[in-house]
Amino acid sequence: MPAPIRLRELIRTIRTARTQAEEREMIQKECAAIRSSFREEDNTYRCRNVAKLLYMHMLGYPAHFGQLECLKLIASQKFTDKRIGYLGAMLLLDERQDVHLLMTNCIKNDLNHSTQYVQGLALCTLGCMGSSEMCRDLAGEVEKLLKTSNSYLRKKAALCAVHVIRKVPELMEMFLPATKNLLSEKNHGVLHTSVVLLTEMCERSPDMLLHFRKVWILVPQLVRILKNLIMSGYSPEHDVSGISDPFLQVRILRLLRILGRSDDDSSEAMNDILAQVATNTETSKNVGNAILYETVLTIMDIKSESGLRVLAINILGRFLLNNDKNIRYVALTSLLKTVQTDHNAVQRHRSTIVDCLKDLDVSIKRRAMELSFALVNGNNIRGMMKELLYFLDSCDPEFKADCASGVFLAAEKYAPSKRWHIDTIMRVLTTAGSYVRDDSVPNLIQLITNSVEMHAYTVQRLYKALLDDISQQPLVQVSSWCIGEYGDLLVSGQCEEEEPIQVTEDEVLDVLEGLLVSNLSTPVTRGYSLTAIMKLSTRFSSVNRIKKVVSIYGSSIDVELQQRAVEYNALFKKYDHMRPALLERMPIMEKTASNGPTEIVQTNGETEPSVPDTKHPPLVTQPANQANDLLDLLGGNDVVPVIQTTLPTKPASAGGELLDLLGDLSLSSGPAPAPSVPISQPPFLLDGLSSQPLFNDISAAIPPMTAYSKNGLKIEFTFERANPNPNIAVITIHATNTTEADMTEFVFQAAVPKTFQLQLLSPSSNIVPALNQGSVTQVIRVLNPQKQQLRMRVKLTYTHKGSPIQDLAEVNNFPPQSWQ
């Protein structure tokens, strides 16, 4: 059998292969040759063969059939054999194969070998891949070698011990005595590895940590070593660019960090040396900066005095100005961690941080952005926002969503004026509109609604933005909502903040209709614009045009749109008298975390049945300045407080225009008819927001009552206390019909005296079936904070046997428990 080819030969041959297939062929051929050579148990060439196998393994080919051969090599007496054998073991074997245990004995022998290089090989292999069992068996040998005078071996043994401790932590203690001596070594390598060993022990065991702190008093010893390192002159062996043994310095600093963490005494003991390192280290090269960086990390982590901390942050600030982007990156990362605790110190470097927004590296930009947002406060908001908006314009898409959200948050917290706030939002919407998160739209709408004096300005700017670009959906959605709400301000040119534009109703409607038909609009956007058009029917005079649009979409294939159009149509046809009330201006909304401006049907004394609601921010009524039909029908009525007392457009005397519903009834302590009773609105209206009727639990405490019974229509009230607010009575009405004909288009309305507040939820239906075959239920919630006697006037309308019927009645027989 010819001698197997040499390693060099093989490598050369394989490199000549031109395709993957060719290479694979060569490899397979060689593997076959090697396999037969192994079978022959040839000692001479085993080493060569295994070496070749390892090379092929590095190329990615399977080589497990060589594992046992590696073991045989390890057992050989020749150094070259051992060396390849151990290498093979490290590359091909791992602790999951039982085969590796066979090595244990060999390693044990080699650890005691006469040649240090063999011992070194054994230590190295054990330290890289020794399993827990091997470590347990051989720990004693390693410990012995820790105490040898041979520094070459001590270094290896120290790191091998680290590995042993990682695998079998319980063995930590046995290395303690030997470790103690290591620190008094002059040899840098030994020092280095012993510091690593100590670090490992400290990190693994809090008890050890305490032991080192208190018993060994490690900190002064380390401080001394570090000092010597810095002070001693040129030491060529471990010098890197003029700094003596930076690697050791870094490791010592790291160990100091662990020792000083949450311990005042230790921290104090290292204050001086840290300051010294921080000020004296050369910063012209990466080496020096590496040491400085470790120093900064240590200072920030221990209980250092404030002067030192400021020093550390200033170092980071200087890093930010460094040409080397690695250093800038590292600084930004650290600053991000400290910005919460050392806010003021970091603020001083704000402008440098902001400059980093323009960096080319993506990860630097991201950190600079996060840091910038963390630094925004009331004082620097204007300047910072300018920079951040500029960043938003030019940054990569992956940043835009986060940046936009960050801008919104910061603007909300620190906006110097409403106008500025609106402008900033506009800017974000127009530049990064398509990246804005979906949940921003309702938040923005709420913000705009609440900035009452800016309505005209806002709608004008949004309108102009729409003219430019209808592709960014969030922008379009917010704009169409605003136009729907404030379109009247737009055409009447009421804007004070800037030059009012001349816009006609038709132009506005053109734009909104354009959105409906455009391919760029999503279904959600179309929904917004349809509703906006509808709202304009009470604000514009071109009602016919709007009617036409709405009826066209009644047959749209988009179900959502169709439903809206159909309902709006119904509004025009059957409920036209309610349309103005329904489409009135939105009130200021309470900011709630989970609720947007939705699903709240607010009523004031007079009610309207809530038309089956759409998902769109609904149409809410307010007692408007205009005479409300409902109020007329109820024959004049009471003031029940307007929701917010702060609305300037709703004069507090709104109540005064309305006539007393229950004026002829004596009110025990009628408050003066005037500004709203300041009832805090949120708890009342935000309780139980679902529009489904609460269930009709007949509270045992409160008996039900018949409120009305006439012409076959009977209405019964059942009661329940609403938790948690005991001032709210929840009444469920049940309407039944004993006649033989259904009562269709049944509408129940109610009004209460001034001191009460009423909320009516949707009815279950508006047909009361004949012959008691079913009932209509509806929930009323009455807030009665003054605990006055509950009284109600009700109005019923329905169609019976083709003719419309309407009736008024008073309900006075509320059981006392319902209002006490």
Place this chain on the structure above:
Amino acid sequence: MHIRLHTLNQSIRFILIQNRAGKTRLAKWYMQFDDDEKQKLIEEVHAVVTVRDAKHTNFVEFRNFKIIYRRYAGLYFCICVDVTDNNLAYLEGIHNFVEVLNEYFHNVCELDLVFNFYKVYTVVDEMFLAGEIRETSQTKVLKQLLMLQSLE
């Protein structure tokens, strides 16, 4: 004695030398991985590192570790370390290692690493052990390497 068992591992998870085409010239693992996992990691590292250029930093976030790398001619030297480690220090570590290689092979080039791959492992084992930096003195390392060579 109270001991925390879980937490820390070594600093260095693995060291890789790859060329631009993705061929591995050295792969030293300090953590247990299957052969397939190893292959996958090699490919991932290659993908992540080769798309970066001069305007990027030398640090990449990789899974839940990070990679410190530097390119020398056509070779990428990558060290995968723990996220809490000092990036700048390991950058120095890589450079130290490369300077030793350079000295040992007399102006090292890729082919040197190919034909002498087992010697490269020896250099690694002289400078690193158990996932930590072991010897940083270039003179010392070179002395050892020459001694070892004489034993062959």
